[in-house]
Amino acid sequence: xxxxxxxxxxxxxxxxxxxxxxxxxxxxxxxxxxxxxxxxxxxxxxxxxxxxxxxxxxxxxxxxxxxxxxxxxxxxxxxxxxxxxxxxxxxxxxxxxxxxxxxxxxxxxxxxxxxxxxxxxxxxxxxxxxxxxxxxxxxxxxxxxxxxxxxxxxxxxxxxxxxxxxxxxxxxxxxxxxxxxxxxxxxxxxxxxxxxxxxxxxxxxxxxxxxxxxxxxxxxxxxxxxxxxxxxxxxxxxxxxxxxxxxxxxxxxxxxxxxxxxxxxxxxxxxxxxxxxxxxxxxxxxxxxxxxxxxxxxxxxxxxxxxxxxxx
Amino acid sequence: xxxxxxxxxxxxxxxxxxxxxxxxxxxxxxxxxxxxxxxxxxxxxxxxxxxxxxxxxxxxxxxxxxxxxxxxxxxxxxxxxxxxxxxxxxxxxxxxxxxxxxxxxxxxxxxxxxxxxxxxxxxxxxxxxxxxxxxxxxxxxxxxxxxxxxxxxxxxxxxxxxxxxxxxxxxxxxxxxxxxxxxxxxxxxxxxxxxxxxxxxxxxxxxxxxxxxxxxxxxxxxxxxxxxxxxxxxxxxxxxxxxxxxxxxxxxxxxxxxxxxxxxxxxxxxxxxxxxxxxxxxxxxxxxxxxxxxxxxxxxxxxxxxxxxxxxxxxxxxxxxxxxxxxxxx
Amino acid sequence: xxxxxxxxxxxxxxxxxxxxxxxxxxxxxxxxxxxxxxxxxxxxxxxxxxxxxxxxxxxxxxxxxxxxxxxxxxxxxxxxxxxxxxxxxxxxxxxxxxxxxxxxxxxxxxxxxxxxxxxxxxxxxxxxxxxxxxxxxxxxxxxxxxxxxxxxxxxxxxxxxxxxxxxxxxxxxxxxxxxxxxxxxxxxxxxxxxxxxxxxxxxxxxxxxxxxxxxxxxxxxxxxxxxxxxxxxxxxxxxxxxxxxxxxxxxxxxxxxxxxxxxxxxxxxxxxxxxxxxxxxxxxxxxxxxxxxxxxxxxxxxxxxxxxxxxxx
Numbered sequence: 001x002x003x004x005x006x007x008x009x010x011x012x013x014x015x016x017x018x019x020x021x022x023x024x025x026x027x028x029x030x031x032x033x034x035x036x037x038x039x040x041x042x043x044x045x046x047x048x049x050x051x052x053x054x055x056x057x058x059x060x061x062x063x064x065x066x067x068x069x070x071x072x073x074x075x076x077x078x079x080x081x082x083x084x085x086x087x088x089x090x091x092x093x094x095x096x097x098x099x100x101x102x103x104x105x106x107x108x109x110x111x112x113x114x115x116x117x118x119x120x121x122x123x124x125x126x127x128x129x130x131x132x133x134x135x136x137x138x139x140x141x142x143x144x145x146x147x148x149x150x151x152x153x154x155x156x157x158x159x160x161x162x163x164x165x166x167x168x169x170x171x172x173x174x175x176x177x178x179x180x181x182x183x184x185x186x187x188x189x190x191x192x193x194x195x196x197x198x199x200x201x202x203x204x205x206x207x208x209x210x211x212x213x214x215x216x217x218x219x220x221x222x223x224x225x226x227x228x229x230x231x232x233x234x235x236x237x238x239x240x241x242x243x244x245x246x247x248x249x250x251x252x253x254x255x256x257x258x259x260x261x262x263x264x265x266x267x268x269x270x271x272x273x274x275x276x277x278x279x280x281x282x283x284x285x286x287x288x289x290x291x292x293x294x295x296x297x298x299x300x301x302x303x304x305x306x307x308x309x310x311x312x
Numbered sequence: 313x314x315x316x317x318x319x320x321x322x323x324x325x326x327x328x329x330x331x332x333x334x335x336x337x338x339x340x341x342x343x344x345x346x347x348x349x350x351x352x353x354x355x356x357x358x359x360x361x362x363x364x365x366x367x368x369x370x371x372x373x374x375x376x377x378x379x380x381x382x383x384x385x386x387x388x389x390x391x392x393x394x395x396x397x398x399x400x401x402x403x404x405x406x407x408x409x410x411x412x413x414x415x416x417x418x419x420x421x422x423x424x425x426x427x428x429x430x431x432x433x434x435x436x437x438x439x440x441x442x443x444x445x446x447x448x449x450x451x452x453x454x455x456x457x458x459x460x461x462x463x464x465x466x467x468x469x470x471x472x473x474x475x476x477x478x479x480x481x482x483x484x485x486x487x488x489x490x491x492x493x494x495x496x497x498x499x500x501x502x503x504x505x506x507x508x509x510x511x512x513x514x515x516x517x518x519x520x521x522x523x524x525x526x527x528x529x530x531x532x533x534x535x536x537x538x539x540x541x542x543x544x545x546x547x548x549x550x551x552x553x554x555x556x557x558x559x560x561x562x563x564x565x566x567x568x569x570x571x572x573x574x575x576x577x578x579x580x581x582x583x584x585x586x587x588x589x590x591x592x593x594x595x596x597x598x599x600x601x602x603x604x605x606x607x608x609x610x611x612x613x614x615x616x617x618x619x620x621x622x623x624x625x626x627x628x629x630x631x632x633x634x635x636x637x638x639x640x641x642x
Numbered sequence: 643x644x645x646x647x648x649x650x651x652x653x654x655x656x657x658x659x660x661x662x663x664x665x666x667x668x669x670x671x672x673x674x675x676x677x678x679x680x681x682x683x684x685x686x687x688x689x690x691x692x693x694x695x696x697x698x699x700x701x702x703x704x705x706x707x708x709x710x711x712x713x714x715x716x717x718x719x720x721x722x723x724x725x726x727x728x729x730x731x732x733x734x735x736x737x738x739x740x741x742x743x744x745x746x747x748x749x750x751x752x753x754x755x756x757x758x759x760x761x762x763x764x765x766x767x768x769x770x771x772x773x774x775x776x777x778x779x780x781x782x783x784x785x786x787x788x789x790x791x792x793x794x795x796x797x798x799x800x801x802x803x804x805x806x807x808x809x810x811x812x813x814x815x816x817x818x819x820x821x822x823x824x825x826x827x828x829x830x831x832x833x834x835x836x837x838x839x840x841x842x843x844x845x846x847x848x849x850x851x852x853x854x855x856x857x858x859x860x861x862x863x864x865x866x867x868x869x870x871x872x873x874x875x876x877x878x879x880x881x882x883x884x885x886x887x888x889x890x891x892x893x894x895x896x897x898x899x900x901x902x903x904x905x906x907x908x909x910x911x912x913x914x915x916x917x918x919x920x921x922x923x924x925x926x927x928x929x930x931x932x933x934x935x936x937x938x939x940x941x942x943x944x945x946x947x948x949x950x951x952x953x954x955x
Contacts, residue, residue, distance in 0.1 A: 015781050015784075018778070018781050019781060019785065023793060026793065026794065026797055027793075027796075027797060029797070141918070141921065141922065141925075142918070143873050143876065143877070143917065145876075145877065145880060145896075146896070146910070146914045146917070146918070149896070149899075149900050149903065149910045149914065150910065150914070152903060153903055153907035153908075153910060157903065157904055157907050158907065164903075164904075248784065248785070248786055249648075249786065251786045251789070252648050252786025252787060252788040252789055253786075253788070255788055255789065255792065255877070255881065256788075256877045256880055256881060259880060259881050260880075260900060270789065270792055270793075271792060271881045271882070271883065273796065274792050274793070274795055274796035274800070274883055275800060275882055275883065277796060277799070278796075279796065279797075282792070282793050282796045283793075285789070286785075286789060286790070286793050289785065289786065289789055290785060293784060293785055293786075297784070374839055376835055376838065376839070399841075400841035400842075400843060401841065403838075403839060403840065403841040404840070404841055407839060407840075408836070408839055410832050410835075410836065412832060415831060415832040415833065416832045416833055416836055417833055418833040418851055418855070419855070420854055420855060429837070429840060429842075429850075430840040430841075433840050433841055433842055433846075434840075434841075474836075477836075481840065
């Protein structure tokens with residue numbers, strides 16, 4: 001397995017390189033001269049040239065990329081144009097928050113999705129199934145940030161059960177943080193739950209009708225054991241695929257959900273940077289997200305092999 | 313061996329067509345050294361089982377399949393060596409009627425547009441519409457079909473459109489690749505008769521490819537019989553059917569269904585034994601040796617060459633002169 | 643839609659080449675008489691387009707007119723009430739519809755302009771070109787689209803045109819894949835070979851036969867994408883990178899309503915519902931088109947649906 005993992009990891013490196021080079025190129029192609037932006041409005045031509053030389057903007061593109069790559073691998077992602085802070089620091093500061101949010105969303109998606117999917121599969125073609133299926137279609141169709149707004153409006157403002165916005169961090173106040181994470185996690189996770197429920201229902205219906213399960217039933221195995229033990233295991237592979245996909249989707253949707261709930265995660269970071277044309281931060285965030293996506297794919301692959309030894 | 317004119321229209325010499333199969337090192341030799349000629353205004357039939365390579369011959373003649381070896385000469389021009397714009401200019405001289413009448417037509421084009429397309433490519437701008445109408449009427453279709461689309465036509469009508477389109481450029485050679493095989497039996501006769509009358513009126517040559525010996529015998533002046541990528545026999549239609557000189561031809565003739573039920577009252581033993589060998593790994597010696605009822609030791613070792621036998625036939629069999637083979641019954 | 647418009651493969655979109663319906667005639671007629679859903683959604687969309695085009699006539703006040711009491715509810719003067727600065731919500735919604743529709747068409751237009759030629763070249767040429775282009779497409783598709791769109795918008799600068807161009811670029815790989823898939827099927831067709839035998843030069847064969855017979859699934863996908871683009875516009879404008887406040891769009895209105903949600907929590911509903919209905923309408927339209935174009939698969943779907951209903955006790 002270690003060897004397989006290595007070979008998979010090796011094929012993912014070109015993806016990473018491609019992605020990072022792409023974003024690097026993109027930023028360098030931007031209109032406007034970053035040297036001017038850095039030097040400031042009242043800088044003289046000499047000062048601008050000096051900045052350009054210091055930053056290495058006058059070197060060939062490929063050289064710049066290699067240098068940047070070298071620094072990035074060591075953890076140095078450059079400095080922000082706006083306030084000179086290290087990009088790595090900014091990301092390190094905000095990424096954990098986002099990851100907590102994504103984890104919460106995953107929890108919601110998997111728990112709600114599996115429960116709904118299994119319930120629908122067991123009562124296939126019944127009224128309950130129809131209700132669950134339509135609910136998941138609705139959930140899948142709703143944009144997460146609108147759902148977030150509705151949740152805030154109902155649960156935070158009208159019912160006042162949960163806080164509306166903000167995020168203080170576990171180190172400051174774990175209890176409050178947990179409560180602050182509830183609504184955003186739901187907002188983010190519902191669509192994932194809908195997708196998981198849909199897929200799981202389809203797979204489980206097939207599994208529950210299979211000969212294998214029929215034999216188990218004939219042997220006298222209880223329905224609950226069958227469903228939760230065997231059928232679920234059988235559905236593990238497609239389930240993993242869907243869950244893996246959701247991570248990537250959540251990372252995207254978090255951008256907006258953070259804005260709704262006033263959470264300063266990596267989404268807020270990159271949006272602010274985009275508004276301010278702060279390219280190093282944008283670059284850094286894209287790179288970090290690329291790494292996360294690639295790692296998720298790798299983990300999903302590993303999980304496949306753990307769950308189903310038949311896979312290659 | 314040419315029928316009327318001294319200079320043959322089409323000369324195919326040692327033609328080889330190969331296909332690379334995925335996962336196999338040796339390419340499939342669909343056509344493995346085939347030579348024949350077609351004269352002006354002659355109908356040449358090419359028959360064989362599936363896998364015999366007959367369709368590949370057709371596609372090679374039309375430059376739709378890559379030619380691995382050999383030559384295709386059209387009216388003095390080395391057709392197989394042309395490329396680019398030159399090739400495109402010469403393409404109008406040989407046209408094809410494909411097997412599937414429906415697939416041959418662009419579903420989004422009307423009949424009028426379909427027939428106009430080759431004319432437009434030929435360079436004409438004026439008179440294209442008139443020419444298109446002429447072509448349609450010549451194949452026996454009514455002008456009110458001009459604005460119809462393929463899904464609004466019957467199989468026979470579609471094939472007539474294909475023929476009209478193929479003839480629009482006034483080719484010298486028309487290749488029909490199983491042109492009636494996909495049509496209802498009742499419709500076939502109409503198309504066959506159309507082809508015959510067109511051939512007589514326009515004086516074009518036809519290369520007619522089929523697995524159905526009955527149809528080919530009706531149409532062709534001369535017939536070539538292909539087996540596993542090579543020609544077994546080439547002879548005038550009349551003599552091929554009454555006095556075949558290759559065991560395979562005899563077997564094909566014997567296998568033809570007859571319209572007399574009494575002929576089937578006593579069960580007839582099959583003339584050929586076994587299945588056709590794989591085209592990818594042809595047997596050593598004569599290719600037909602594994603199924604030939606007259607097989608001898610020599611056949612398994614030495615491959616017979618296609619040679620003249622009798623007044624007008626070419627046969628690839630060691631014992632062509634000795635064998636007294638049965639032609640069509642009745 | 644959960645990721646706010648950036649799902650590369652819309653739900654229900656076939657992953658492989660679509661069976662292209664052979665006859666084109668009567669397509670519109672058949673689809674219009676087909677599904678109630680299609681007809682309803684077409685009607686709704688036409689209405690939306692009409693409203694967007696006729697905005698000055700349909701709205702009652704100027705979208706920026708602030709002369710009214712803020713945060714009022716629905717009334718005779720203000721059908722949907724007023725917003726935080728006392729502007730008429732209905733009027734802003736109408737102009738917002740215009741902006742959002744324009745945005746969607748820009749994004750899909752760009753996606754098609756890039757995706758169709760790339761898919762065509764990739765499918766027709768094959769070989770290493772195909773492998774390279776599809777690898778690029780897959781790489782692009784594996785990342786969260788919104789982040790790429792934000793990055794591109796960072797480079798180009800915020801605003802409607804720039805941000806929707808970025809969205810179009812993000813959408814283009816899936817257009818390319820669909821086009822390529824269909825081209826792979828079409829280029830093997832006998833009528834394409836027939837055109838070659840007439841002496842048709844490759845460029846002409848492609849333009850006359852391959853492209854027209856390959857675009858149907860692309861059109862269907864474009865319809866779904868219009869819905870996704872509306873969502874994408876809403877997301878980007880919501881975070882301030884799309885349409886710039888005070889210009890109205892569905893996303894901008896949503897953002898303002900969110901900001902003042904504690905004052906008027908119902909303010910999120912007009913733009914939110916407008917977005918939802920627009921997206922659903924585009925999806926239904928796409929479904930209808932797809933069924934009209936591929937009657938075999940649609941019959942199968944219908945049978946599956948009715949057999950499910952029949953099984954219920």
